[in-house]
Amino acid sequence: MTTRTAPHPALTLTPEVEQALRDGRPVVALESTIISHGMPYPQNVAMATEVEQILRSHDVVPATIAVLHGKPRIGLEPDDLELLASAPDVAKVSIRDLPYVVAREQHGATTVAATMRLAALAGIRVFVTGGLGGVHRGAPQSFDVSADLTELSTTEVAVISAGVKSILDIGLTLEKLETLGVPVLCNGTDEFPAFYSRQSGFEAPLRVDGAEEIAAIMHAKWDLGIAGGIAVANPIAAQDEIPSERISGIIDQALADMNKRGIHGKDATPYLLGRIVEITGGESLTANIALVKQNAVLGAQIATAYTAG
Numbered sequence: 001m002t003t004r005t006a007p008h009p010a011l012t013l014t015p016e017v018e019q020a021l022r023d024g025r026p027v028v029a030l031e032s033t034i035i036s037h038g039m040p041y042p043q044n045v046a047m048a049t050e051v052e053q054i055l056r057s058h059d060v061v062p063a064t065i066a067v068l069h070g071k072p073r074i075g076l077e078p079d080d081l082e083l084l085a086s087a088p089d090v091a092k093v094s095i096r097d098l099p100y101v102v103a104r105e106q107h108g109a110t111t112v113a114a115t116m117r118l119a120a121l122a123g124i125r126v127f128v129t130g131g132l133g134g135v136h137r138g139a140p141q142s143f144d145v146s147a148d149l150t151e152l153s154t155t156e157v158a159v160i161s162a163g164v165k166s167i168l169d170i171g172l173t174l175e176k177l178e179t180l181g182v183p184v185l186c187n188g189t190d191e192f193p194a195f196y197s198r199q200s201g202f203e204a205p206l207r208v209d210g211a212e213e214i215a216a217i218m219h220a221k222w223d224l225g226i227a228g229g230i231a232v233a234n235p236i237a238a239q240d241e242i243p244s245e246r247i248s249g250i251i252d253q254a255l256a257d258m259n260k261r262g263i264h265g266k267d268a269t270p271y272l273l274g275r276i277v278e279i280t281g282g283e284s285l286t287a288n289i290a291l292v293k294q295n296a297v298l299g300a301q302i303a304t305a306y307t308a309g
Helices: 015-023 043-057 078-086 095-103 112-122 147-152 170-179 211-223 244-261 265-279 283-308
Strands: 027-030 061-068 071-074 091-093 108-110 126-128 158-161 184-187 206-208 230-233
Touching (some): 027 043, 027 112, 027 283, 043 061, 043 078, 043 283, 061 095, 071 095, 095 108, 095 112, 112 147, 112 158, 147 170, 170 184, 184 211, 211 283
Parallel strands (some): 027 061, 091 108, 184 206, 184 230
Antiparallel strands (some): 061 071
């Protein structure tokens, strides 16, 4: 059985999550930025609720992570999910923002990076999200690189996504992950997936086939004392994808619209995802929800295999 460390005392855990961790049962972390800043209401709260239900159906305890009233929360109640999905004053919180939001006793939806850090402090090793952040297009001039990548280089959590968000520079992101020493495992594919699409044009850095193999790699990495996380790229199902040749033009249009508006920094990704939903008439939102649910199934399998290992 996998040994677990005691959660950090600054965290507030739901009784369900606390008991599961104490008993050594599988727990999967979920981010909250996708709820507050990644999808419109009410689809966001419906998605969050359904993903938690998917995990429970696999005998895995969900731990959606956020900051509420300045308290880092590991696991949320239905009213908390509703608040995150509908309240206008929920900040987007990455690593740099955590102490600010906590000290000011504010609400915050955690990004991939912040969710990783809080999950690790709670003793949770598996985290499911939609898309991974990375190197933004134009980064050689703007230096806009997501904190998700540096967090993956330091925090021992396996992050299951559908690949890097298509709005980013996928090639540079993969190069950065290699430099940071982050294993990028592509599940069941020889090509790195691109969020809405199964194909990106980039070769899979490391191919794996299924949860058991991924869990074994997690054990091997951390048993060797190699710090940092693992990126697991799980391609969207063929029936749910938007083919890359189609989505690329839509992304170009959204990027042009964003540049005209002068939007940048942490506001860029929420704007682009929302604009793509508008351009596709909601098709991209449907794909986004489908891939998150699919990642939840794989995450549940990985957490179960890792806990038993």
